[in-house]
Amino acid sequence: MSELEGMTAKQKLAYYQEKMYQDALDGKAKGELVCWSSSIAPCEFCEVMGIHMIYPENHAAAVGAKHGALAMIELAERRGYSLDICSYARINLAYMDLLVEEAKTGVTPKELEECPGPRIPLPDVIITCNNICNTLLKWYENLAVELNIPYIIIDVPYVHHWPIPEYTKEYIADQFEYAIKQLEDLCGKPFDRQKFIEVQEQCQRSVNAWDRAMGMACTVPSPLNGFDMFNFMALIVCARAKYAAEDTFNTLADELEAKAARGEDAFKGGEKFRIAWEGIACWPYLSHTYKSLKSLGCNMVGSTYPGAWSIHYTVGNMKEMGAGYCKMYSNTCLDHKVDVISDVLTSTSSTGITYHLNRSCKLMSFLNVETAEIVKERTGVPYVSFDGDQTDPRNFSPAQFDTRVQALAEIMEQNKK
């Protein structure tokens, strides 16, 4: 670990991300198993079995942030996938097709060669948890059927009334046991229960470090800007079960605490307004959205995103772990979603909020019109909505975004008076 000594959190983030992709590629070449997993599916089981994990949503976001989304999306659409399907799915399904073509012909297709995102190996098994959406079920089923590989599903019921009922926890815990059985069959070896405890302990340490770092956004002024939050999120998705996440987030928290102690903020004294951002980032326009907000002195300190991976449970307790993977607000009733967003606004002292009406994510977006109005009624915090997409660059208008956030800043300014 000596090469990590003295690295900043940002350097560690880059190092660990690259290492994980490389380890998966190397492992695949040696005949080790690779799993493609949805972003908030339990990672604990595959970690115990020594299976390399790749997260298609995370990978698609990286392709989008590096401006490679359109080539993949157009390829998917040429192959018949509708533009109404989630853009992460379109990117990933096109990418899978390219990997298959490469594996069959031995020739790397031009689109794959030119794709700016990290290279990933084809999977041997698929795991999905429908706690964040149900598009995943068909998207991942498509992968499993096309590749003729096992498909493990953790079906998480929608929480119509908060809190999560006992029978839901039991239902999920039973599926965890069945997933373990499926992995034992696939790997041809028993599931190591002692290692499972250790992996769960690591997950909890990673989540605690994540909470500690992200909690710094509550400091006024904030040493953390929310767009960094979006970037660091990659590790809580991909490396929750590894020391890499704990290490990086603790380094980040140390840096932010030191910055706050020196009285510094993310905008070098320019934090005029504190706002929240509801929804997924517009990855192809990450820089534009960041700069547009920064030019108005708006630091995005509040997001429901960090909380989504704040999955706490008592180690060894399967029902609690089930509840942890069930509580994502997108899987819960409107009342709970409103509670979560209102808490974000209060805890981060945000005086405005932007709602991303994401063409790709109907589940998160369709409720936003109602959510926004109830949150405004409860907190008095003004909001704006803008049209966009997590990775399809055709669904976002920079000028429309700029007008809306400028008007929000003007309302926040007027509310100060």
Place this chain on the structure above:
Amino acid sequence: MYTMGIDIGSASSKVVILKDGNDIVAGEVIQFGTGSSGPQRALEAAFEKSGLSFADMTKVVATGYGRFSVEQADKQISEISCHAKGIHFMVPTARTIIDIGGQDAKAIKLDKRGTVSQFFMNDKCAAGTGRFLEVMSRVLEVPLDQMAEYDSRATEVVSVSSTCTVFAESEVISHLSNEIPKENIIAGVHASVASKACGLAYRTGLEEDIVMSGGVAQNAGVVRAISRELQKNVIVAPNPQIIGALGAALFAYDEAMKAQ
């Protein structure tokens, strides 16, 4: 003291020169928007009318889609705040604004001070905006400025229900080929625009007075359709197309006073 507001929209450019934050000495509109000769021509028209020049302007505020392209501007302010400011100046009793421009439709809720308490805008779609009317005017071979007159002669409001401008265009062509009178189709086109704008307006809570601004407010057919849909009286702001520029000029005046 003279201040200037420049509103550069997608379809037109508007300039207002204000004397002492109160008297409009020039309010010019050129029907070409950002990226065209419109902004320059609107400025020239305003200077010609007032006999003034940039040197006479204490402060200049730009608004609209092209607000960042005005080199002479001291400040850029969003069209939402500018419309609120302009309407409050013209109609102090206004609590709800429906503004329909070239590519934007918005509904703004005002408080008693005339400041924005909430606003809603159309999504990334031209339906329900001035551009939608332009497309229909071309298909119907009826000039934009005659559409209200046609609407007034309608005996029936024909349904134009597609949310997409391109699909709505096909719908209108289909009505034409079925020999439905243009008057009735135009009333349907206006009802379609009204329905989109009212969808936004309902979300404000619809406190009266309800005032319309923007280029489309000059079309009495759309105003009638909105009033019918909301079942409320709708006031058209005087010279509705210059309201954004007027608001900008008023903000410029505030800036000038702050600087003194």
